[in-house]
Amino acid sequence: MFILKNALISIARNKGRNILIGIIILVIACASTIALAINNTASDLIDSYQSTYDKELTITFNRENMIKDFDFSNREKMEDMKNKFDNVSSYTISDVEKFGNSDYIESYYYTYNVSLNGNNIDKAESEVSNNSFNMPGPPGSDKGMRSSKTSYDFTLNGYSSLDAMSEFIEGTYKMVEITDGAWDKAFDGNYIFINEELASYNNIKINDTVKFEDESGNIYKFTVIGIYKENESNSSGPSGLFANSANTIITNADALIAITKAHSSVNGFVDPTFIINDYADKDKIQAEFYDKGLDESYAVETNEEVATAGLSSIKNVQSFATTFLIITLVIGGVVLFVINAINIRERKYEIGVLRTIGISKSKLTIQFVSELLIVGFVALLAGAGIGAAMSKDVSNSLLASEINSTKESSEQIKGNFGGPGGFGPMEGNSPAKDFAEKGRPKVEAYESIDAVVNIGVLLELLGIGLTLILISSLASMISIQRFTPLAILKERS
């Protein structure tokens, strides 16, 4: 108890020095509070933002890998290259099921795609069609790589589940007319959604039956349960040119799988999407897929880049806050250490006397550390209060400055290339709701951060502050251990 009393007496006695120490800790605490608040709030926002996206992993064709050793100057070898592409072993639905059975994968869905010609329906002529499957591409075919050069009228996209219907979820397509209970039927039988333009072109209405046929003349009947339209912005401009268009028919995967099973003349290919737990598992998943039989001509890709694209400004602010916090702590820690070292030198005589009258090294250490802790704790509280009051304004000001800088950079790009100026900040303080109103994934950024000092920030600050104080007290601790009372008193004499 008398140690604490001595500590309080010493604090009162050394007002000037303790006020200086207090101001330094206050500044550190204030800066740290702001930095921690920004950091934590930014982390929460990033988590919240990312939680609006599934962590998706898809299988893509690894062209780079395929052509890496290929000599393009040798024309004779071009045929080899073509054969190499044609002979890529594809993956099937049962492969996808095997791939999906992994500890790294939460769930998966897929689209199963089939191309057919119309029987009682004509393709919409305005379309820029690319319905033939004569490109070696990423999707897997149930019957090997697509070698047919036949051009079909329609692409039927069969979804394994509602989750797979990304065009609707992302807003690329919008339902304009739909029968009651259509969403339930959509996965149970030969039901389809067709494009508004196609419906109009063929005068097709809801509940009409549409027939398709394959090369061998087999007829497949489907009932129209919904009419969708493509978003305007999607169908215009370069991005709309090659996107799914009027002749794309939406149905369920089971209906198409049944067709390809029954008729070997119909090719289908599967395009899976895996929902993974962590983007960091990408390489492990790829290795596991290869082990499970995926041809190494394929690779896996995640949507991490898209999912984090709108966070660049906030990540920059977070990164700045973290760097600022580290610099503040390092400089503050060094300054505190030096002040303490000077303090100890000035109080050497006092230490000598106290040791002489029998106060142990440990008690003296406790006294000196207590002095710093008391001053530090008061300064920490004051600094936290000031930091809390300032954090919102400072964080928003930093973010605004960062956004302006991004905008300027975007404008510069736009000016130089005439294209869209990158991902600008959108409205509100919430993650994107309409993910892709304009035909490609639109990334909505944050324009305010509202860094809040909560109990978590205060606890972090307390932890950091106490650690800093204890580290800077090392000067006292070491000195007290090294000083011998007799030497100190002799020096004084």
Place this chain on the structure above:
Amino acid sequence: MKKNNKILLSIKNASYQYNDAEEGEYALKNVSFDFEKGKIYAIRGRSGTGKTTLLSLISGLERCTEGDIIFDGKNLKDVNLDYYRSHDIGIVFQSYNLLPFMTASENIILSMDASGLKVPNKRTTTLELMKSVGLKESYANRKVLRLSGGEQQRVAIARSLSYDPKMIVADEPTGNLDKQTEEEILDIFKNLAHKEGKCVIIVTHSANVCDQADIVYNLKKVA
């Protein structure tokens, strides 16, 4: 041989070497003395004979590198020296070694606190101690720097008595004082030894102190 129960402190072949000393270089070598309760001892010797070193060994500020120091039957090698200094022995220095930012009474109370002894009324005990060494009550609240050398030395003595130690060790306690004050201080020490039965050891150059001591030990320079 009959054991002398009056012996409080016994130094047996004590030697001391500094850490950085060369081989065979001793600050103190093979010193053996006994100190009894109720007597004043003077230790004298020329500069460099190891008087202060001996005092630091007796007062538990250092441990002897060879030999033993037995206090009240216990070897100081086996004793916690912090406890020893705060309970068993009072140390008085030539330069007083008081804390200048504290008052006279605060210096004395600090020493009581350090000993951990339960003193019912520290303030009253402090005033009594101050009175016993000839200090006025009004000095209690004075910062020690505002006291004269003699008064500061009295505070230092009062401080050393605050936890009622069995032995008082003083290093040139009158070295900075005038003749009259020296006499007064010596009277306090004589009183402590002869009336209160404490063992008082004074390291000194002063012939007067040696004259008034019960026993004088001479230290000679280490050969």
